[in-house]
Amino acid sequence: MNNMPTFIFDLDGVITNTEDYHFDAWKSICFSLNYDLSAEKNEELKGVSRSKCLDKILKWANLNISSKEFNEILKKKNNLYLNKISNIDSSNIIKGVYDFIENAKKHNHLIALYSSSKNAKFILKKLNLYSYFDAIVDGNSVKASKPDPEGFILASKLTNSNPKNCVVFEDSEAGIIAGNKINMTTIGIGKSSKLKIANKVYEKFEEINLNDFK
Numbered sequence: 001m002n003n004m005p006t007f008i009f010d011l012d013g014v015i016t017n018t019e020d021y022h023f024d025a026w027k028s029i030c031f032s033l034n035y036d037l038s039a040e041k042n043e044e045l046k047g048v049s050r051s052k053c054l055d056k057i058l059k060w061a062n063l064n065i066s067s068k069e070f071n072e073i074l075k076k077k078n079n080l081y082l083n084k085i086s087n088i089d090s091s092n093i094i095k096g097v098y099d100f101i102e103n104a105k106k107h108n109h110l111i112a113l114y115s116s117s118k119n120a121k122f123i124l125k126k127l128n129l130y131s132y133f134d135a136i137v138d139g140n141s142v143k144a145s146k147p148d149p150e151g152f153i154l155a156s157k158l159t160n161s162n163p164k165n166c167v168v169f170e171d172s173e174a175g176i177i178a179g180n181k182i183n184m185t186t187i188g189i190g191k192s193s194k195l196k197i198a199n200k201v202y203e204k205f206e207e208i209n210l211n212d213f214k
């Protein structure tokens with residue numbers, strides 16, 4: 001096993017700002033359901049799989065729908081989302097992320113991804129970052145999404161890393177809860193008060209320095 005910390009990145013909201021596009025897509029869906037999705041409620045959707053997001057929305061809106069309608073909405077949400085991300089490229093990488101990854105690789109750290117998104121590989125390729133990752137775990141690789149730690153456990157196994165030696169970068173409460181459950185070092189990125197449960201919080205990725213993990 002490698003003794004250097006392994007860095008496990010979240011995708012949406014950490015590597016790239018696609019989280020705003022998820023919010024926009026869900027807002028349109030919610031509008032058609034006569035439910036007004038607030039930014040505060042949207043915090044609870046971050047890091048959560050597409051179908052679990054819809055479960056939550058239907059509960060908040062007090063709605064019951066057929067499984068046929070449920071699947072149609074999931075398809076519609078993903079089409080809206082894919083439409084919004086169709087033009088993303090490496091200019092959409094959040095400031096500081098590329099330099100951190102390059103520097104970490106230069107210093108022999110392993111880099112993994114754990115995103116709840118089923119679109120993660122597609123997005124990493126569009127950002128030109130795919131080849132930097134030693135392991136990629138996404139929404140297609142796990143049965144239970146965040147806050148379940150299944151994906152983080154898989155990322156640690158694929159990189160042959162001890163979970164205690166893994167550092168998780170997350171913008172979602174669900175992701176921080178998942179990392180905390182298995183004693184990974186959790187780094188929250190963003191302004192939400194929900195991130196306070198992380199071991200450390202930075203407002204922006206660009207404030208993070210590789211030396212912070214020596």
Ligand code: B16
Nearest residue numbers: 011012022046047050115116117118
């Ligand atoms: P998709 P992350 C998560 O990605 C997003 O935070 C969350 O908003 C989204 O619902 C989920 O992926 C599923 O995404 O619909 O593309 O499969 O933050 O874990 O990288």
Ligand code: MG
Nearest residue numbers: 010012013171
């Ligand atoms: Mg995220």
